[in-house]
Structure formats: structure tokens, C-alpha cells
Amino acid sequence: MKKRTVLITGSTSGIGLAIAKAFAQQGHNLIFNGLEPDGRQIAEAVANEHQIEYVFDPANMLHPKALRTLVRQGEQRWGTIDVLINNAGIQHVAPIADFPEEKWEAIIGINLTAPFHLTKAVWPAMKNQHFGRIINIASAHGLVASEFKSAYVAAKHGLIGLTKTAALEGATCGITANAICPGYVRTPLVDRQIADQAVAHRISESDVIEKVILAKQALKQFVPPESIAALCLFLASDAAATLTGAALPIDGGWSAQ
Ligand code: NAD
Numbered sequence: 157m158k159k160r161t162v163l164i165t166g167s168t169s170g171i172g173l174a175i176a177k178a179f180a181q182q183g184h185n186l187i188f189n190g191l192e193p194d195g196r197q198i199a200e201a202v203a204n205e206h207q208i209e210y211v212f213d214p215a216n217m218l219h220p221k222a223l224r225t226l227v228r229q230g231e232q233r234w235g236t237i238d239v240l241i242n243n244a245g246i247q248h249v250a251p252i253a254d255f256p257e258e259k260w261e262a263i264i265g266i267n268l269t270a271p272f273h274l275t276k277a278v279w280p281a282m283k284n285q286h287f288g289r290i291i292n293i294a295s296a297h298g299l300v301a302s303e304f305k306s307a308y309v310a311a312k313h314g315l316i317g318l319t320k321t322a323a324l325e326g327a328t329c330g331i332t333a334n335a336i337c338p339g340y341v342r343t344p345l346v347d348r349q350i351a352d353q354a355v356a357h358r359i360s361e362s363d364v365i366e367k368v369i370l371a372k373q374a375l376k377q378f379v380p381p382e383s384i385a386a387l388c389l390f391l392a393s394d395a396a397a398t399l400t401g402a403a404l405p406i407d408g409g410w411s412a413q
């Protein structure tokens with residue numbers, strides 16, 4: 157694959173970091189982002205290991221102006237963002253009747269509205285060069301629901317809707333847009349859920365993993381973050397030029413049911 161400039165939100169932890177490492181290994185220019193306090197050092201370590209050019213910007217997904225600056229930084233340095241990977245996301249688990257309104261706003265803002273602002277910001281330069289790849293990290297929860305996750309399920313379903321619309325609008329200008337829908341991946345986001353569920357159900361963390369977390373996945377194992385990264389590399393490659401508007405499950409058979 158030609159050397160690309162790749163912006164990955166939330167790339168200093170979990171799935172985003174695995175995606176960043178995979179693109180770094182192939183020598184692409186990277187724009188790292190994330191709110192981890194040691195994010196700058198994490199980005200630097202990946203870049204140094206693979207001798208790539210990079211930028212780190214802890215832009216907050218809730219601030220549209222910061223998102224436009226994030227894109228502009230990459231464009232000023234490399235001319236264009238070739239691949240946008242909307243990965244930053246948060247979760248909150250509570251019944252609708254008790255769901256805190258500020259958590260709803262934050263989940264919709266980070267998981268859905270930020271990908272819209274970033275897609276809008278990268279669009280003109282992608283269109284101009286007649287090449288662009290937009291990859292949205294949705295979730296199995298973009299395809300099916302679970303109780304107590306109203307905001308997350310709504311945001312991820314919405315993200316798949318945004319993906320399909322971007323695919324249609326991008327079809328005449330060399331831009332593809334796809335969503336990846338992972339099942340459970342063992343990251344800090346899921347570790348927090350395991351700990352919370354153990355308290356809520358009064359069971360051990362290993363019982364939470366077996367009886368709650370992996371209950372819906374036919375393959376009773378977590379999805380490795382590296383598998384999601386490999387799928388992103390494929391979607392960014394020339395071989396995926398006609399793959400657009402898809403919501404691709406990588407969920408151990410969860411959404412097959
Ligand atoms: P994670 O908590 O390890 O990483 C999330 C990243 O997003 C972090 O870098 C964090 O700093 C960043 N982030 C959060 N809020 C932000 C904000 N306001 N501004 C900027 N950055 C912010 O989580 P993860 O599991 O790696 O999740 C990554 C994506 O994958 C999310 O969109 C999540 O919904 C999705 N996903 C995760 C799983 C899973 O099982 N872990 C499954 C399906 C989908």
C-alpha cells in the first residue's frame with residue numbers, strides 16, 4: 157500500500173492503539189489522539205519503534221473546534237488525511253429510567269457526533285484528491301441491542317447510518333466509508349464493565365466474563381484487537397476499493413443469532 161496519512165481517534169488505548177501499531181508497522185504517517193495522561197509518550201514510543209512521522213493531539217471529541225484543528229494539523233503537515241478512523245468511544249451501563257442525562261449527551265457526542273464533525277472536516281481534501289477511506293469503529297451494538305446500554309446502542313446504530321450515507325455521497329469522489337462491528341474486546345473499556353457487573357450481579361469477575369460478557373458470542377473468546385487492526389488495514393488498502401457502505405461484524409458469531 158502507498159504511504160498514507162492516517163488519523164485515528166482514541167489511539168492511545170485499547171483498539172485504537174492496536175490499529176495505530178498496525179499502521180505504524182507498515183510505515184504510514186500517523187495522527188494519534190486520546191485523553192490518556194501519558195498519551196504523548198505512548199504515541200512517541202510507537203512512532204520511534206517503527207521510525208514513522210507522527211503528530212499527537214489530545215483533542216477532546218466533545219469540542220468540534222478542536223476536531224477541526226486536529227484535521228488541519230495533519231493537512232498542513234502532509235497535505236491531506238487519507239484515512240480517517242473514528243474509534244474514540246465511551247460506555248455507560250444503566251437502565252433507561254436511571255440513565256444520567258449527561259452520560260447520554262457525552263456518549264452521543266463522542267461516539268456519534270464527533271465522527272460526523274471529523275468526516276465533514278476531512279471530506280473536501282479527500283474529495284479533491286479523489287481518494288479517502290473512512291472507517292468507523294461501531295460495535296455489535298450497532299446491529300443488535302442489549303438492555304441497559306441505550307445511549308451506546310443508539311450511538312452505534314446512528315454511526316452505521318452515518319457510514320452508509322457517507323458511502324453513498326463518497327461514491328462519486330473516491331471516498332469509501334465502512335463500519336466495523338466488534339464483539340467484546342478485552343480493553344480498559346471492557347475491564348471497567350466487568351468490574352461494575354461483578355458488583356451489580358454480586359458474582360466474581362470470571363463469572364461475569366463467562367455468564368454475562370461472552371454469553372452472546374458463539375465463540376466464547378474475546379476478539380483480539382489485532383484482528384480489528386488487520387481489518388482496518390484491509391479497508392484502507394487498494395483491494396477494498398469497491399467495499400463501501402458495509403457494517404462488518406467481527407463478533408465471534410454474536411450477530412448471527
Ligand atoms: P478504550 O477505553 O481502551 O479506548 C478509548 C479511547 O477513546 C481512549 O484513547 C480514550 O482516551 C479515547 N476517548 C474517550 N473519550 C474521549 C474524548 N472525549 N476525546 C478524545 N478521546 C476520547 O476503549 P476501546 O475498547 O479500545 O474502544 C475503542 C472503540 O471500540 C470505541 O468506540 C468502542 O465503543 C468500540 N468497541 C469496543 C468494544 C470492546 O469490547 N472493547 C467492542 C465494540 C466496539
